Amino acid sequence: MTATVKAATADALPQVRTDRLPLLILPVVMLLALPAIFDVPAWLTLTLAGLAMGMMIFLMASGLTLVFGLMDVLNFGHGAFISVGAFVGASVMLPLAAWMQADSFALNMAVLLPGILAAMLVSGALGYGFERIVIAPVYGQHLKQILITMGGLIVAEQAIHVVWGPDQIPLPRPTSLRGAFIIGDVAIEKYRLLAVAVGLLVFLAMMLVLNRTKLGLLIRAGVENREMVESLGYRIKRLFVGVFVAGSALAGLGGVMWALYQETVTASMGMQVMVLVFIVIIIGGLGSVGGCFIGALLVGLTANYVGFLAPKLALGSNILLMVLILLWRPQGLYPVARR
Amino acid sequence: MSEPILSLRGLNTHIAQYHILHGVEFDVPRGQLTMLLGRNGAGKTTTLRSIMGLWRASAGEILFEGRNIAGLSTPEIARLGIAYVPESMAIFADLTVKENLVLAARNGPLDGARLDWLFGLFPAMKRFWTLPAGVLSGGQKQMLAVSRAIVEPRKLLLVDEPSKGLAPSIIANMITAFRELKQGDTTILLVEQNFNFARQLGDSVAVMDDGRIVHRGSMAALASDAGLQQKLLGLSLDAHQ
Amino acid sequence: MLHAILSGDVPRSKVLAAALALIFFALLLAPFVFPTVNALNVAGKICIFILLAASYDLLLGYTGIVSFAHTMFFGIGAYGVAIVMGRVAPDWGGVLLGGGIAIALSVALAALIGLFSLRVRAIFFAMITLAVASAFAILASQLSTLTGGEDGLNYRVPEMLRPAFRLFDGEILGIVINGRVMAYYLTFAVSLLLFLLLLRVVNSPFGRVLQAIRENEFRAEAIGYRTVHYRTLANCLAAAVATVAGMLLALVLRYTNPDTTLSFTIMMDILLMVVIGGMGTLYGSVLGATLFLLAQLYLKDVMGAASAATSGVPLLPSLLHPDRWLLWFGLLFIASVYFFPTGIVGRLRSLAQRHRLL
Ligand SMILES: Nc1ncnc2c1ncn2[C@@H]1O[C@H](COP(=O)(O)OP(=O)(O)OP(=O)(O)O)[C@@H](O)[C@H]1O
Numbered sequence: 001m002t003a004t005v006k007a008a009t010a011d012a013l014p015q016v017r018t019d020r021l022p023l024l025i026l027p028v029v030m031l032l033a034l035p036a037i038f039d040v041p042a043w044l045t046l047t048l049a050g051l052a053m054g055m056m057i058f059l060m061a062s063g064l065t066l067v068f069g070l071m072d073v074l075n076f077g078h079g080a081f082i083s084v085g086a087f088v089g090a091s092v093m094l095p096l097a098a099w100m101q102a103d104s105f106a107l108n109m110a111v112l113l114p115g116i117l118a119a120m121l122v123s124g125a126l127g128y129g130f131e132r133i134v135i136a137p138v139y140g141q142h143l144k145q146i147l148i149t150m151g152g153l154i155v156a157e158q159a160i161h162v163v164w165g166p167d168q169i170p171l172p173r174p175t176s177l178r179g180a181f182i183i184g185d186v187a188i189e190k191y192r193l194l195a196v197a198v199g200l201l202v203f204l205a206m207m208l209v210l211n212r213t214k215l216g217l218l219i220r221a222g223v224e225n226r227e228m229v230e231s232l233g234y235r236i237k238r239l240f241v242g243v244f245v246a247g248s249a250l251a252g253l254g255g256v257m258w259a260l261y262q263e264t265v266t267a268s269m270g271m272q273v274m275v276l277v278f279i280v281i282i283i284g285g286l287g288s289v290g291g292c293f294i295g296a297l298l299v300g301l302t303a304n305y306v307g308f309l310a311p312k313l314a315l316g317s318n319i320l321l322m323v324l325i326l327l328w329r330p331q332g333l334y335p336v337a338r339r
Numbered sequence: 340m341s342e343p344i345l346s347l348r349g350l351n352t353h354i355a356q357y358h359i360l361h362g363v364e365f366d367v368p369r370g371q372l373t374m375l376l377g378r379n380g381a382g383k384t385t386t387l388r389s390i391m392g393l394w395r396a397s398a399g400e401i402l403f404e405g406r407n408i409a410g411l412s413t414p415e416i417a418r419l420g421i422a423y424v425p426e427s428m429a430i431f432a433d434l435t436v437k438e439n440l441v442l443a444a445r446n447g448p449l450d451g452a453r454l455d456w457l458f459g460l461f462p463a464m465k466r467f468w469t470l471p472a473g474v475l476s477g478g479q480k481q482m483l484a485v486s487r488a489i490v491e492p493r494k495l496l497l498v499d500e501p502s503k504g505l506a507p508s509i510i511a512n513m514i515t516a517f518r519e520l521k522q523g524d525t526t527i528l529l530v531e532q533n534f535n536f537a538r539q540l541g542d543s544v545a546v547m548d549d550g551r552i553v554h555r556g557s558m559a560a561l562a563s564d565a566g567l568q569q570k571l572l573g574l575s576l577d578a579h580q
Numbered sequence: 581m582l583h584a585i586l587s588g589d590v591p592r593s594k595v596l597a598a599a600l601a602l603i604f605f606a607l608l609l610a611p612f613v614f615p616t617v618n619a620l621n622v623a624g625k626i627c628i629f630i631l632l633a634a635s636y637d638l639l640l641g642y643t644g645i646v647s648f649a650h651t652m653f654f655g656i657g658a659y660g661v662a663i664v665m666g667r668v669a670p671d672w673g674g675v676l677l678g679g680g681i682a683i684a685l686s687v688a689l690a691a692l693i694g695l696f697s698l699r700v701r702a703i704f705f706a707m708i709t710l711a712v713a714s715a716f717a718i719l720a721s722q723l724s725t726l727t728g729g730e731d732g733l734n735y736r737v738p739e740m741l742r743p744a745f746r747l748f749d750g751e752i753l754g755i756v757i758n759g760r761v762m763a764y765y766l767t768f769a770v771s772l773l774l775f776l777l778l779l780r781v782v783n784s785p786f787g788r789v790l791q792a793i794r795e796n797e798f799r800a801e802a803i804g805y806r807t808v809h810y811r812t813l814a815n816c817l818a819a820a821v822a823t824v825a826g827m828l829l830a831l832v833l834r835y836t837n838p839d840t841t842l843s844f845t846i847m848m849d850i851l852l853m854v855v856i857g858g859m860g861t862l863y864g865s866v867l868g869a870t871l872f873l874l875a876q877l878y879l880k881d882v883m884g885a886a887s888a889a890t891s892g893v894p895l896l897p898s899l900l901h902p903d904r905w906l907l908w909f910g911l912l913f914i915a916s917v918y919f920f921p922t923g924i925v926g927r928l929r930s931l932a933q934r935h936r937l938l
Pocket residue numbers: 354355357359377378379380381382383384385386426
């Protein structure tokens with residue numbers, strides 16, 4: 001067929017600079033903390049604790065940031081999925097406490113895995129209902145969205161009290177996840193290791209889906225320009241419901257893991273963690289999964305380092321971190337391109 | 340003459356509380372290229388967006404192959420075989436050129452022969468194949484936006500000002516592309532400010548002003564009638580000042 | 581005259597006018613009509629929360645931004661007074677000193693938060709206020725040497741406001757004018773004045789710009805208004821009024837702790853008051869706060885009775901348990917955002933308008 005223009009000649013392709021600067025913050029923060037803490041084993045322990053905490057926050061935050069990116073919906077009720085996940089997980093695991101306390105990895109897992117699965121299923125199902133009933137009627141109205149989803153959170157928290165009673169529930173970790181590996185002077189807590197592994201796994205799986213599958217392409221395209229994705233013939237509402245449900249299920253997973261980390265389940269835990277979750281998604285750049293990941297680790301590390309150096313400033317330090325990052329990049333680490 | 344592939348009947352569109360289209364009425368004959376002309380703010384983009392379902396028509400009918408599609412959702416309309424190149428191009432900047440086209444090819448993997456044809460028309464697409472579309476220049480983005488609409492055969496293309504910011508040689512390629520598409524039985528509704536471009540391509544013309552159609556006819560008639568051009572397009576010049 | 585006092589913003593509904601008049605006179609005469617300590621406390625709380633809700637409505641209803649930091653400013657006011665009363669001197673100079681510091685701190689914080697988050701995207705504001713407020717609440721409970729931690733602070737207030745104080749030797753209209761009554765009237769007067777001031781603000785050109793921004797931020801920006809500045813200013817003003825409300829609370833209660841001022845529950849209460857009463861009309865805060873506090877008081881009793889009465893039925897007793905009353909208010913809240921976005925006041929006004937048209 002016709003080609004009237006001769007192919008462009010020798011001039012080079014434009015350089016694509018991937019923005020790696022935010023990636024550098026993590027090692028920089030870790031290295032800065034080392035001389036301040038001045039004790040290598042303590043530093044290693046804190047770093048692991050920070051990464052573990054960060055990974056769990058990432059689990060809880062990733063769905064929220066994607067939902068915002070895709071549909072411009074900010075769900076303040078996201079914390080409900082976290083709490084409900086934790087309670088459902090506890091309900092499955094506690095009746096089988098004997099297996100949890102048995103000194104057998106297989107028995108422990110035979111309780112833990114169904115507990116996690118149930119948490120994810122129920123949180124996901126709840127997410128579906130929440131999207132249909134609470135959020136769908138207020139698309140595109142930010143003020144109402146914030147109010148309604150906040151109302152949903154209150155109701156969910158109260159409903160948890162109705163179902164599971166007013167008190168917090170102790171949830172001891174299974175035997176094989178208690179204690180630590182001791183390597184020289186360094187104690188590596190088993191549960192933290194597990195949290196890091198799960199978080200990393202979920203992150204990698206997400207990156208794989210987002211970058212290597214058509215579904216992922218659709219999500220990324222939808223985050224940039226919803227209308228154009230629809231004009232190409234894709235039903236973005238369905239995609240959104242899917243992402244919402246997946247995000248809720250991940251919040252449920254994060255909730256169980258957080259509960260096992262704290263070894264208690266409370267109805268208000270979702271709300272408490274949401275504060276960190278919001279800081280994380282603002283730091284990351286609303287809508288960006290990669291930014292959310294870095295933000296979560298950063299928040300986890302800072303909380304642990306500062307908690308060790310100046311315990312009273314731990315939560316304030318996260319606010320300070322957010323302020324510093326927003327001063328550097330007002331839209332967060334990885335702002336999402338938009339029309 | 341066969342029935343038009345698209346006809347608008349008394350189309351009214353509101354954007355928020357503003358009444359933008361007041362009973363727009365014209366036909367797009369099958370297999371032809373119809374030009375939609377008019378001054379800035381006349382309502383051309385709003386018309387295309389209403390056809391795509393991106394604005395909901397408040398009254399009137401949009402008949403596509405005889406069926407009223409007003410009220411269908413945008414994805415449903417697209418799946419009937421209508422592709423849209425918006426004025427803003429709306430390329431996905433984070434995705435590579437390839438990924439942009441992969442998404443546009445909704446019915447399956449990219450077709451090699453069709454890609455070669457595209458690369459022939461728009462060599463830049465091949466050069467930047469694996470780069471994020473965000474690094475393309477304005478004109479290259481325009482080419483990508485058009486490529487996305489034609490990467491698979493569609494029945495009807497709605498194209499909003501594709502010539503904007505393009506070098507003359509690429510405009511020539513674009514004209515070639517539209518001609519070849521027309522021969523391949525694709526109908527095109529083209530919004531254009533550049534009358535020279537329009538003259539070379541158009542079979543029939545509709546001219547809008549203030550949310551209404553003010554002229555309908557063949558391009559040949561308009562191109563040969565300087566007085567009419569003066570009246571319709573001179574009007575657009577006056578309105579600019 | 582009344583028209584001028586209300587800055588021209590009249591109720592525009594007979595029922596609403598009657599309700600407002602009823603609330604006004606009930607509060608004005610509360611010490612005489614309801615002469616128990618308990619009732620006086622409730623009346624004082626109603627005055628304070630009307631003011632608090634009205635200042636919050638300046639943000640939510642008139643400016644269209646959602647803040648979760650309003651209790652932070654409320655708490656700053658209460659703790660400012662409490663700390664100075666306890667550590668420096670329990671006199672009027674102390675009230676001014678503590679209040680002055682508190683207001684300065686609140687306004688500075690509000691300006692910072694506003695400039696920081698509203699500059700980028702209005703939606704940041706909700707998230708950032710939530711994060712900052714909860715950090716502040718934790719900080720307050722951790723700095724226990726200053727704030728008394730979870731237990732809070734008990735302190736003496738200026739002589740005139742102490743229960744033992746007597747303004748006259750005898751009784752007036754059958755009651756003793758003691759320090760409690762004085763504290764109540766101080767609260768009533770300051771709340772009323774500031775409420776009228778807020779009414780003036782929302783009906784001023786400044787208030788109308790705020791509403792224009794709320795309706796169409798993009799357009800207001802295009803016309804040339806610096807939306808960030810207007811919104812930040814509104815945020816500062818709301819914060820200052822909330823701080824004063826906190827000061828009043830500290831003086832009336834004579835103790836201050838996180839539960840009475842900083843807790844997230846109070847934040848939700850304010851939100852419910854404003855939404856149920858009616859966003860974007862200050863009278864909504866009056867109705868919302870009054871109804872909410874009365875309901876909170878009496879609904880709990882009713883629910884307790886209902887819960888006991890249904891004790892044989894599964895689930896119902898725990899649904900009706902007095903501690904679950906927030907469940908029902910939460911549902912009411914969601915329903916009112918969906919179905920009555922203009923709240924009680926909006927309803928009353930549109931009813932009145934329909935009557936006039938008929
Ligand atoms: N989102 C919107 N909100 C309000 N008015 C709008 C909106 N979009 C378009 N309009 C108005 O609708 C009218 C028609 O706009 P439209 O974009 O359809 O014009 P057009 O013919 O495509 O102009 P141009 O040649 O400049 O692209 C204009 O007056 C414009 O101001």
